[in-house]
Amino acid sequence: MATPLVVSEVAKSFTMHLRGGTLLPVIQDVNFSVKAGECAVLGGPSGAGKSSILKMLFGNYSVDSGQILVNHEGRVIDLATADPRTVIQVRRNTIGYVSQFLRVVPRVSALDIVAEPLTARGTSIEAARARAEELLSALNLPRELWLLPPATFSGGEQQRVNIARGFITDHPILLLDEPTASLDAKNREVVIGMIEEKKKAGVALLGIFHDEDVRERVADRIIDVSGFSARKAA
Amino acid sequence: MSELPLLKVHELSKFYGGRIGCRNVSFDLWPGEVLAIVGESGSGKTTLLNCLSTRLTADVGSVEYHMRDGQYRNLATMPEAERRFLMRTDWGFVHQNPADGLRMTVSAGANVGERLMAVGERHYGRIRETAGDWLGRVEIGLDRMDDQPRAFSGGMRQRLQIARNLVTSPRLVFMDEPTGGLDVSVQARLLDLIRGLVQDLGLAVIVVTHDLAVARLLSHRMMVMKDGHVIEHGLTDRVLDDPREPYTQLLVSSILQV
Numbered sequence: 001m002a003t004p005l006v007v008s009e010v011a012k013s014f015t016m017h018l019r020g021g022t023l024l025p026v027i028q029d030v031n032f033s034v035k036a037g038e039c040a041v042l043g044g045p046s047g048a049g050k051s052s053i054l055k056m057l058f059g060n061y062s063v064d065s066g067q068i069l070v071n072h073e074g075r076v077i078d079l080a081t082a083d084p085r086t087v088i089q090v091r092r093n094t095i096g097y098v099s100q101f102l103r104v105v106p107r108v109s110a111l112d113i114v115a116e117p118l119t120a121r122g123t124s125i126e127a128a129r130a131r132a133e134e135l136l137s138a139l140n141l142p143r144e145l146w147l148l149p150p151a152t153f154s155g156g157e158q159q160r161v162n163i164a165r166g167f168i169t170d171h172p173i174l175l176l177d178e179p180t181a182s183l184d185a186k187n188r189e190v191v192i193g194m195i196e197e198k199k200k201a202g203v204a205l206l207g208i209f210h211d212e213d214v215r216e217r218v219a220d221r222i223i224d225v226s227g228f229s230a231r232k233a234a
Numbered sequence: 235m236s237e238l239p240l241l242k243v244h245e246l247s248k249f250y251g252g253r254i255g256c257r258n259v260s261f262d263l264w265p266g267e268v269l270a271i272v273g274e275s276g277s278g279k280t281t282l283l284n285c286l287s288t289r290l291t292a293d294v295g296s297v298e299y300h301m302r303d304g305q306y307r308n309l310a311t312m313p314e315a316e317r318r319f320l321m322r323t324d325w326g327f328v329h330q331n332p333a334d335g336l337r338m339t340v341s342a343g344a345n346v347g348e349r350l351m352a353v354g355e356r357h358y359g360r361i362r363e364t365a366g367d368w369l370g371r372v373e374i375g376l377d378r379m380d381d382q383p384r385a386f387s388g389g390m391r392q393r394l395q396i397a398r399n400l401v402t403s404p405r406l407v408f409m410d411e412p413t414g415g416l417d418v419s420v421q422a423r424l425l426d427l428i429r430g431l432v433q434d435l436g437l438a439v440i441v442v443t444h445d446l447a448v449a450r451l452l453s454h455r456m457m458v459m460k461d462g463h464v465i466e467h468g469l470t471d472r473v474l475d476d477p478r479e480p481y482t483q484l485l486v487s488s489i490l491q492v
């Protein structure tokens with residue numbers, strides 16, 4: 001089986017047209033890969049470009065140059081140049097992403113937000129909700145919140161909804177942007193357990209964890225993003 | 235995926251005398267895909283939508299549609315009668331002003347039933363039953379079935395217009411500012427409804443909106459227009475979160491959060 005995720009020579013900068021066209025280089029020459037069953041962690045100071053890398057891997061940010069090779073249903077796809085339709089298919093079946101903050105869809109219940117990635121892949125709504133309930137209860141989200149839209153939830157409650165949504169599918173690649181940042185110790189422990197299970201299932205995980213304790217428990221390897229800085233080299 | 239595009243748009247341009255309506259627009263639309271066209275007032279969104287849906291004749295370029303029989307047909311050269319049939323059955327058009335898409339002096343039920351008759355349904359009981367189903371799906375009570383849309387609120391009229399358009403199971407629906415002109419709370423509810431229906435029915439939609447939050451919520455892909463040109467085009471969340479063009483950055487920065 002091909003390596004699920006290979007990143008090579010990726011560079012990213014932002015041109016701030018509203019700031020007189022200032023060019024903000026962020027990273028360059030990013031090279032790494034993630035194997036099935038391992039959890040690699042992006043390290044480095046704030047602003048180094050960790051989240052930007054995850055966003056490029058999810059197709060949310062464009063890539064200036066380089067390749068992001070993903071093993072998608074037996075084919076290798078370069079996400080750096082893939083068209084929107086392909087990116088959507090890769091998201092549906094291959095790459096999952098837990099963003100740092102939940103983007104709430106107005107008026108959709110927590111349960112359905114969690115179930116949605118499964119129904120999008122053709123699972124029946126009943127089966128998807130049943131699985132969503134398992135995850136929400138494992139993450140100790142109070143049952144009386146399940147049918148409410150998460151807009152009014154606390155930060156930690158929203159984040160648990162977000163984690164459940166990201167973990168509900170069996171995507172072979174999972175990106176995690178500080179999933180435990182706003183959680184208490186008990187729920188952090190649950191998430192660590194969920195990450196262990198994904199590893200055992202052969203998922204390639206790439207995460208950002210500020211919490212040193214969590215990082216030490218889940219990381220097989222740290223990738224230091226400051227080594228890819230485009231600023232010091234410029 | 236062996237699927238083929240539903241619509242193939244090639245270098246479409248429309249001029250109003252010396253003024254540009256829209257210029258050199260090309261894209262493909264796939265089944266089940268929702269494309270949002272955004273841009274400021276006067277940027278050519280409605281012009282483009284009308285050219286695509288053959289309500290306006292483009293001056294240059296072509297629009298090809300993948301017919302149910304598997305053939306691509308150039309819409310500009312399609313006989314008028316066939317084009318009208320397509321518009322009444324395989325397509326929907328949701329206008330910003332419901333009065334433009336409804337018959338205001340016939341009942342709500344007849345507004346929906348009429349489109350069914352266009353696809354050959356003749357059985358009165360079945361027409362009424364299906365119309366009733368659709369009113370239910372857009373949250374209009376059955377007790378309002380025999381009322382004229384004149385007696386409806388703006389939000390209800392817009393929901394009726396949607397039912398009228400979707401009852402024939404179209405494959406492609408055009409929408410021009412479908413939530414414009416409504417109260418914010420009514421807008422939100424209508425948006426929920428549209429989002430749900432589009433997902434359930436797997437509709438391809440081209441929706442014109444100046445509201446980036448609407449684009450974020452409904453669309454997969456987004457086109458940004460300025461002065462008749464498409465200046466940026468891509469995955470909706472990428473265009474909104476990592477806009478490239480100066481104008482798109484301005485557009486995104488001028489709203490609080492989408």
Ligand SMILES: Nc1ncnc2c1ncn2[C@@H]1O[C@H](COP(=O)(O)OP(=O)(O)OP(=O)(O)O)[C@@H](O)[C@H]1O
Pocket residue numbers: 014024026044045046047048049050051052053475476
């Ligand atoms: N959409 C954007 N537009 C402009 N600049 C951006 C954008 N996203 C990120 N940046 C800039 O890119 C740099 C890297 O940001 P990024 O969020 O990737 O850092 P990070 O390593 O995740 O930091 P933190 O640990 O604080 O989350 C920062 O200077 C940030 O301001």
Ligand SMILES: Nc1ncnc2c1ncn2[C@@H]1O[C@H](COP(=O)(O)OP(=O)(O)OP(=O)(O)O)[C@@H](O)[C@H]1O
Pocket residue numbers: 250253254255273274275276277278279280281282444
């Ligand atoms: N029938 C017409 N005759 C002459 N000029 C027209 C005609 N229709 C539109 N225009 C012009 O073409 C340009 C594009 O108009 P269009 O209606 O497509 O804009 P729009 O993006 O839909 O704007 P809005 O958001 O205000 O609805 C405008 O400059 C407009 O004045």
Ligand SMILES: [Mg+2]
Pocket residue numbers: 050051052
């Ligand atoms: Mg970050």
Ligand SMILES: [Mg+2]
Pocket residue numbers: 279280281
């Ligand atoms: Mg318009």
